[in-house]
Amino acid sequence: MYDRILVPTDGSPSAEAAARHGLVIAEAFDASLHVISVTGDTERSERLADAQAQDAISKLAELIEQESDLSCQSAIEHGRPHEAILSYSSENDIDLIVMGTHGRRGLSRVLLGSVTERVIRLSNDPVLAVPPHAIGREREGYDRILIPTDGSPGAAAAVEHGISIAERSGASVRVLYVIEGETGLPPIGDSLRDEAVEVLEAVTEEASDRDVSLTTHIQPGTPHEVINNFVSAHGIDLVTMGTHGRSGIRRHLLGSVTERVLRTSDAPVLTVRQDTE
Template sequence: MYDSVLVPTDGSDHAARVARHALGLARWFDATVHVLSVVDVSATGGVFDAGGVSPAFVERLEDDAADAIERIESMADDDRVRSAVLKGSPAPTILEYAGDHDIDLIAMGTHGRTGVSRYVTGSVTERVVRQSDVPVMTARVTDRSEWTGGYDEILLPTDGSEAAAAAIDHALAIATRTDARVHVVSVVDVTTVAGRPTILAPNDILAKFESDAETAVETVAAAVRDAGLDVVTHVRKEIPSQGLLEYVDDHDIDLVAMGTHGRTGVDRVLLGSTTERFVRRAPVPVLAVGPDADGGSN
C-alpha cells in the first residue's frame, strides 16, 4: 500500500505530531520516509525592502530547515529516513517532490509556525490536500492526536460516490495492520437536500435520501466484513462536518479516512468542502484520499 511516505516539516509541533503517525505507518508497511523542509525565500523577502534578503538570512532559514528535519529524524529508530531541504513555494514544491520520488502518502500538520521565517502550514496543507494525487494524512496537536502505536477505532465516511470509495482500500489496509474496528457512517445533510439552509427537507424526500445513505453504508460495510474486520454502521441527519466531528467524539475514533470529493446536487453532500472543514477541526488524524489515488493492495 505505502512504499514511500513524505513528511514535510516547518519545525512546528504539529508537523512533529503527524510525523510520529507517518513513522508508525512506515514501519507497518516497510516504507521509506522522506522528510522535506521547504525554504520560501520569496515569501520571507517580501517583508523587507526591494533589495531582498541577505545571504546570511537565507543561510539562517536553511539552518532552521535543517533543524526541523533533524527533529523528525531523531524520532526514527532505523535508517529508513531520507531528507532534503529545498527552496521554493511550499505547496508546489511538496507536490513536485512527491511526484518526482513516487511518494505514496504525504503526512502534514494542519497548523504551523508563522512569521517571516516560516510558511503558514495551515494554508499549505489545504492546498496539498486539494491537489495531491496521493493520500494526505493531517494532524494537529490535540489531546487525542498522540501516536499510541496503533488505532482501535477508524471512521470511514461515505456518501455513496466513487470519490468517497477511494478511501476504502486505505482504511482497510490500515485497519488490518492494527486490527481496528471500522465505523462506516453516512451523513444526510437535512439543509442541503432542502435547497435552503433554513428549510428542512420534506419527510418523503428525506426518507429517500436516508434510504440511499443506508445502501451506501451497507455496501462499504460489506467490503469491511470481507476483509475480516469488525464494522459498525450509522446514518445521521446533520450538517456533515458537524455530524462527523460529533461522531468522532462520541465513539472515541482514533483515525478518520475519507474521500476529498463527492457527489454534488440536492441529493448528496459535497465531500470536498466537508473534508476541508473537517480537517481544520478534527481532534484526531485524518487521511484524505483524492479520487485519483491508487488504492494499491492491502
Template sequence: MYDRILFPTDGSDPAESALEYALQIASEHEATVHILNVADTGRDSVTAIRGEVIDVLENEGQRIVEEAAQHARDDGVPVVTAVHQGDPHEMIIDYSQRSSIDCIVMPTHGRRGIHRLLLGSVTERVINTAEIPVVAVNPEGVRPLTYPPRHLLVPTDGSRGAELALTEGISIARATGATLHLLHVVETGSLGPDARSVLKEGELTEQANEIMTEATERTEDSSLDTITSVVKQGDPSKVICDYIDENEIDLAIMGTHGQTDFSRYVMGGVSSKLVRKSPAPVMWVRDPGSESGDVSGS
C-alpha cells in the same frame, strides 16, 4: 502497505507532534520516512529574497530536518532528509512524485512568518492536489495519537472519492486489525417543516440506506472481522466529529472529491472544518482522474 512516507516540517511544535504520528505509521509498516523542509521563496512569501537570506533559511532547514531525522533514528525508523526552496505546496507535491512517496503526513497548521510552511492553506492545497493519501494531523487534539488504529472511520456518500476512501480503509483495517466504522450522514440542516421537506427527507433516507448497503456489502466481501455501519442525520462536519469522539476513532479516511444529489461531505466548508477540527487524524484520498477537490471553504 506504505513503504515511503513524506513528512514536510517547519520545525514548529505542531510539526513535532505530527512527526510522532508519522513515525508510528512508519514503524507499523516498516517504512522509510522522508523528512522535507521547504524554504518558502515563492513570490507570495516576501517581496524580494536576497542570497544571504536564502542561505539562512537553508541552514535553518538543515537544522530542522536533522533534528527530526535524529528522532526517527532513535525510534529505529529509516530516514531520508531534504531541504528545498520554492513554493511549499508545489515542492511537497513535486518531491512526493519524484521520490515515489506512498503517503504524506502533515499537521493542519504550523509556524507563521518568513519560515512558514504548514499553515492550513498549504496543507489544504496538498490535500487538493496530491495523488496519494494525505494524513492531516490536528496538533491541538486532546486525545493521544494512536497508530496502528483500533477504530477506523470511513464516512461515505456513495461518490467516487468515498469509494476510494473505503478501499483505503479496508486495506488499513486488514493490515492493522482495526474495527472499520461506516457512517453516512443525511444532511437535514436545510429541511423545513412543510410537506415537501418531509417528502425530501424520505428520499434522503432511502438514498442513505442504498449507499450504506453498497458500502457494507463491499466490506463484507473483504472478509473483515469487525464492521460497524451507522446512518445519522444532521450537519455532516459536526456529526462526523461527534462520532469520532464518541466512538474513540483513531483515524478517519475521506475522499476529497465526493458529492451526490442529496449530501455533501468533502466539498467546501464541510471538509474545511474537518481538516481543522477533527479530534482524530484524517486521511484524505483523491481520485487522480478528477479535478482538484475543494477544501478551501465556501
C-alpha cells in the same frame, strides 16, 4: 499501499506530531520515510534558512531513528513550500504525505490558506492532516477508524485506504452515512434511508473478506457537524475521507464537507482523491 511516506517539517511541534502519526502508518506498512524541509523564496539569509531547515530535519530523523528501524531519507528543498512538497512527492513516487495543520505561524484550527490546505487541494497522493488536538494520541496506535461516506466515487476512494490501515493496525472501522438536512432518521422504507442502507451494505460487502471489525451507522443532520460529534463520542483515532463527494468539486476543497471537517476535527483526517490508488 504505502511504500514511501513523506513528512514535511518546519521544526514546529505540529510537524513533529505529524511525523509520529506518519511513523505509526509507516511501521504498519513497513514503508520508508522521507523528511524534507522547504526554505521559501523570501528568506533573508539563505545560509540561516538552510541551517534552520537542517535542524528541523535532524530533529525528526533522530526521532525516527530512536523509535523505529525504518529507513529515512532527508532533503532540503527550495521554493514555495506547497509547490516544493508536491514536486518532491511526484519525483520520489510518494504514496502518502503527512502534515500538521499549522506550523510556525501558529494558525491553530485554521487550515484555509495554509501550506497544508494547498497541498491537500492539489496533491494526487493521499494527505494525512494532523490537527493540534491529535498530538500525543498516536502513541497507542489506531484503534478506531471512521469512514464517512455518501456513496459517491470520491467517498468510495477513501474506503479502501481506511480498511487497509485498519487491517494493518488492528483497528476497528465505523462507517458513517449522514442523511443531510434531516432532524431525525426517516422511517424504514423511505427512499433516503433505503439509499443510506444500500451504500453501507456495499461498503460492508467490500470489507467482508478482510480481517476487519466493521460496523455501520446512519445519522441525520449537517454532515461535518455529525462527523465531528461522532469522532468525539466514539473516541475515533483517524478519519478517512474523499476530497470531494456528490457535489463533484474536483480538486477544489473549499466549502466541501471534507474541508469543514479538516478545519474542526480533533482527529487526524486522511484525504483521498478519487483516482488515488
